[in-house]
Amino acid sequence: MRTLYILKQDRVVGELRAEDTQPSQYTFVYSAKASEADFVSLTMPPLLQSVWGPRTKLHPIFDMNLPEGERRLYLERAARVAGADDFTLLQAVGARQIGLLRFVTDPANPRAKVTPLNPQRLQNIERGLEFFESVFKDLALGSGISGVQPKILAATEQLLNGATTTPGTLITDSHILKRDRDAYNGMVISEYLCTQALKRANLPVVHASLSEDGKLLILERFDRRDGVALHFEEFCSLMGKSSLDKYDTTYERLVQSVQAFVEPETRQRAVTNLFRALVAYRLIGNADAHLKNFGVLCTSFDDIRLAPFYDAVCTRAFEDVPPTITLQGKASWWPHEVLVRFGRYCGLSTGDVDAHINTVCDAVEATLPQVDAAGGGYPDFAPVAERMRVLWVHALEEIRTKRRKPQRPALKYPRRRRRLRTLGPGS
Numbered sequence: 001m002r003t004l005y006i007l008k009q010d011r012v013v014g015e016l017r018a019e020d021t022q023p024s025q026y027t028f029v030y031s032a033k034a035s036e037a038d039f040v041s042l043t044m045p046p047l048l049q050s051v052w053g054p055r056t057k058l059h060p061i062f063d064m065n066l067p068e069g070e071r072r073l074y075l076e077r078a079a080r081v082a083g084a085d086d087f088t089l090l091q092a093v094g095a096r097q098i099g100l101l102r103f104v105t106d107p108a109n110p111r112a113k114v115t116p117l118n119p120q121r122l123q124n125i126e127r128g129l130e131f132f133e134s135v136f137k138d139l140a141l142g143s144g145i146s147g148v149q150p151k152i153l154a155a156t157e158q159l160l161n162g163a164t165t166t167p168g169t170l171i172t173d174s175h176i177l178k179r180d181r182d183a184y185n186g187m188v189i190s191e192y193l194c195t196q197a198l199k200r201a202n203l204p205v206v207h208a209s210l211s212e213d214g215k216l217l218i219l220e221r222f223d224r225r226d227g228v229a230l231h232f233e234e235f236c237s238l239m240g241k242s243s244l245d246k247y248d249t250t251y252e253r254l255v256q257s258v259q260a261f262v263e264p265e266t267r268q269r270a271v272t273n274l275f276r277a278l279v280a281y282r283l284i285g286n287a288d289a290h291l292k293n294f295g296v297l298c299t300s301f302d303d304i305r306l307a308p309f310y311d312a313v314c315t316r317a318f319e320d321v322p323p324t325i326t327l328q329g330k331a332s333w334w335p336h337e338v339l340v341r342f343g344r345y346c347g348l349s350t351g352d353v354d355a356h357i358n359t360v361c362d363a364v365e366a367t368l369p370q371v372d373a374a375g376g377g378y379p380d381f382a383p384v385a386e387r388m389r390v391l392w393v394h395a396l397e398e399i400r401t402k403r404r405k406p407q408r409p410a411l412k413y414p415r416r417r418r419r420l421r422t423l424g425p426g427s
C-alpha cells in the first residue's frame with residue numbers, strides 16, 4: 001500500500017491510500033481529530049464521513065490539479081514515472097499545488113524547495129520563451145496545476161511589511177507562467193486580449209500581463225490572499241467528476257451547482273456574472289469553457305464565492321468548432337434568443353437580460369482596437385488578430401439586442417371624443 005499525507009497549512013488532515021490491486025483502489029481517511037474546517041473538498045465534509053472510498057479513480061479533488069495532455073506526458077518523463085498511475089503523478093507534483101491542499105510522503109518535511117523570482121523581473125520580461133525555459137526545469141515538477149498549455153507555478157520574493165526595522169523577505173506562490181505552444185501560435189496573446197474584454201465588461205477576471213515578445217502570459221494567482229492560501233475548487237470536482245469528464249454537463253447544471261455552493265449573499269451576483277461571462281464567451285468565440293474553467297474560493301463552508309473567471313481564449317481563431325457543452329439544449333454557437341432564454345433561466349428580467357447583453361457587447365467592441373494593436377505590434381500574431389476581428393465583429397452583429405422600434409409616444413392629452421351637436425327634437 002502507498003500513502004500520501006494531505007496537508008492544509010502544514011497540518012496533516014488525512015491520508016490518501018492506494019491499494020496495489022488491479023486496478024488500484026484509492027481511499028481517503030480523515031485524521032482522527034479532523035474538525036469541520038479540515039475538509040479537503042466541499043463535497044467531502046469530515047463530519048459526514050471520515051473514510052471516503054475505496055474507489056478505482058482518484059477522488060475528484062485529488063485529480064483536480066493533475067497535469068493534462070502533453071504536459072502530463074512531459075512530467076511523467078521528467079519524474080521518471082512513465083506509465084505510472086495518477087497516484088504516482090500526484091506524488092511527483094503534490095508538494096506545491098493550486099489551492100490549499102498539499103500532498104507529501106514525509107509530513108515532517110513538507111515544504112518543497114523553490115527558488116523565488118524577483119517580482120519586478122516578472123513585470124519586465126523581454127524574451128518570454130527564453131525566460132520560461134530558464135526557470136522551467138527548476139519549477140516544472142513543483143507545479144501542481146492542471147491544463148494542457150505548458151505552465152509553471154512561480155514564487156516571488158516580497159519585502160515583509162514594515163521591513164525597515166526587521167529586514168526580511170516572504171516567499172509567496174504568487175504567479176502562474178503560461179507559455180505559447182508552436183501548434184497554437186498566438187494563443188497567449190489571444191488569452192490576454194480576451195481577459196481584457198471580460199475586464200471591460202466589469203467581470204471579476206484573473207489579472208494578466210504579457211512578456212514583451214508576447215510569448216508568455218503572467219497570471220496573478222487568485223487562490224492567495226495576502227500570501228495566505230485559500231481553498232479553491234473547480235466545478236469539475238464540485239460536481240463529483242474527474243478531469244476526463246470536464247465536458248460532461250450542461251450550462252444549466254453549472255448554474256444549479258453555483259446556486260448549491262455559493263453563499264446566499266453573493267449567489268445571484270455569481271449567477272448573473274456567469275450569464276455575462278457566457279455572453280462574453282459567445283462573442284469572443286471561446287468554445288472551451290468546460291467545468292475545470294470555473295471554480296469557487298472559500299475560507300469555510302459559510303464563505304464560498306465564485307472565483308474570478310480565467311482561461312478565456314478565442315479558440316475559434318485557431319479551430320472553428322462550437323462549444324460541446326450545451327446551453328438551452330444547443331451545442332452550436334448560440335443565437336441571440338438562446339442567450340435570452342438562458343438569462344431568464346438565470347433569474348433575470350427580459351430588460352436586465354437585454355442590458356447585460358448590450359453591456360458585454362460594448363466591452364467586446366471597445367477591445368477591438370487592442371486586438372488591432374496587438375496584430376500590429378506582434379508580427380506573427382497579425383493573422384490571428386485579423387481572424388479575431390472578423391469573428392468578433394460578426395458575433396456582435398448577431399448577438400447585440402437590436403433597439404426595439406421606438407414606440408409612438410403616448411399622447412399627452414387624451415383626445416376628446418368629438419361631440420356631435422345634434423339638433424334637438426322639434427327644432
Ligand SMILES: Nc1ncnc2c1ncn2[C@@H]1O[C@H](COP(=O)(O)OP(=O)(O)OP(=O)(O)O)[C@@H](O)[C@H]1O
Pocket residue numbers: 068098145146147148149150176206207219220221222223234288292293310311
Ligand atoms: N489565476 C489563477 N489563480 C489560481 N488558479 C488558477 C489561475 N488560473 C488558472 N488556475 C488553475 O489552473 C488550472 C489551469 O489553468 P488554465 O485553465 O489557464 O490552463 P490551460 O492549460 O489553458 O487549461 P485548458 O486545458 O482548459 O486549456 C485551472 O483549471 C485552475 O485550476
Ligand SMILES: [Mg+2]
Pocket residue numbers: 147292293311
Ligand atoms: Mg483551463
